[in-house]
Amino acid sequence: MKTGVIGLGAMGMPMALNLHRAGHLYSIWNRTRSKAETVARETGCLLADTIKQLAGACEMIITCVSRDTDVLEIINAIATSIKPDTIVVDTSTVSADTAKKAAARLSAKGACFLDGPVSGGVEGASKGTLAMMIGGEEPVLERARSTLTAIAANIVYMGPAGSGQATKAVNQHMAAGINQAVTEALAFGKSLGLDMNKVVDVISSGACSNWFLQHRGKSMLAGNYEPGFKLSLHHKDLEIVKSMGNNSTGMALPMVEMTLIHYQQLMEEGFGDEDISALFRLKQGT
């Protein structure tokens, strides 16, 4: 399918390049135009002047931005020119409510929407091995699947519109807890005077084995907090989780509450643009 990509950030850029390698990339648009110009030059795809132009020319559109308001603005612009049966897959991490609004807006135009947030980090985006959690109508996913396999290795249908984002909220919640677990335990180990690179090696092969330790353990020990996944964005996601928790069952979510407080402190100290593993800064200080 002729596929357009809107949003060429840390995740959107490698996804666009993987779609190009698979022969699907047709058009791109990005708020910072210079970035899109580079991609268009390298891939030979169509650099759209407007979202409207891109939306009118594509059979599938993948969006990858940061905030709920961005998604809704983009969907409104897409809706002005989208053709019936065109599929929009939003890979951003936003609320389930935003996904439902986007689905309704496009449904009114006879077009289709899937919420398809992803997990696997910038590494997974580069390698095309992301996990993708899909909300929407299952037959729409089956039409989109062969194109989506260019960017994701595990594509799971979760249920109606918003279910992908609800699943991603669980993922972001768990990511906060794992960040707490890994940074606090490594700070503890460092205080004991252990050879921490060896600690990461041996712990990574036992029952505490986890992606975050394997991919961020040694970089945080080296004081390298280059993203990766920006702490301020994870903070935004955890605000979504918190409000979903409050709205559903009023369930206590101490891991989320604690991480919001810690991230807020780090953001105030100027570390919001660093990787979430910068939580290691705070754990060493307390």
Place this chain on the structure above:
Amino acid sequence: MKTGVIGLGAMGMPMALNLHRAGHLYSIWNRTRSKAETVARETGCLLADTIKQLAGACEMIITCVSRDTDVLEIINAIATSIKPDTIVVDTSTVSADTAKKAAARLSAKGACFLDGPVSGGVEGASKGTLAMMIGGEEPVLERARSTLTAIAANIVYMGPAGSGQATKAVNQHMAAGINQAVTEALAFGKSLGLDMNKVVDVISSGACSNWFLQHRGKSMLAGNYEPGFKLSLHHKDLEIVKSMGNNSTGMALPMVEMTLIHYQQLMEEGFGDEDISALFRLKQGT
């Protein structure tokens, strides 16, 4: 090397069987004699009447028990008959101080001690794929290594006596945090009405991928808390971590403190013999 095993519990039993398969198992002793009788019958190894008898007959002794006092009692019994240059490897999870005491006691007899706690769960013990963190003298490890490969796939030398246990403390600390992360996030997802087995499938393939989710996620969702790793034993380990934290830098360890409180509550409710994933009970209730 003629190897003896003392302690045939959830971890010690599969380790003994792997040593047997590799041709190293010479003798066994267990507090509950009937268990040892079964193993002796199945493997043809020598069923020792006393620890003293086992210690006098073996070139290497592997101990696997639960508590610091048990380790020190066993080491005292071993010391009554052990021959010079015999290697004792304690795979129990105890304090670094206990490891140092055991090393000193055996050193006085011309024998050698390694603290070699393991990680990888009962699954890793059965498959012989455990991670083993070694404290002691490195040349002793090199003499022991070929035998230890029957039970562990990743054997890492961490430093002098006690360093293996200090590394294991970091592991147990991280395990507590990961348990908090996984149980709380899955309870949150369940409250949202998601298909939780699918959630486990998709999250397991992204940046939240971790051993505990993969091995305990679906069992806890099914209400199955069969150990695995007994909650009361992890509670004991976390008390060690807490005291090490207090003794070293006075560092705040909120993940440890919170988990101790939660485990205490579950133990009071009669769930201490369940797997640590029984924390999911508490997360659903709050």
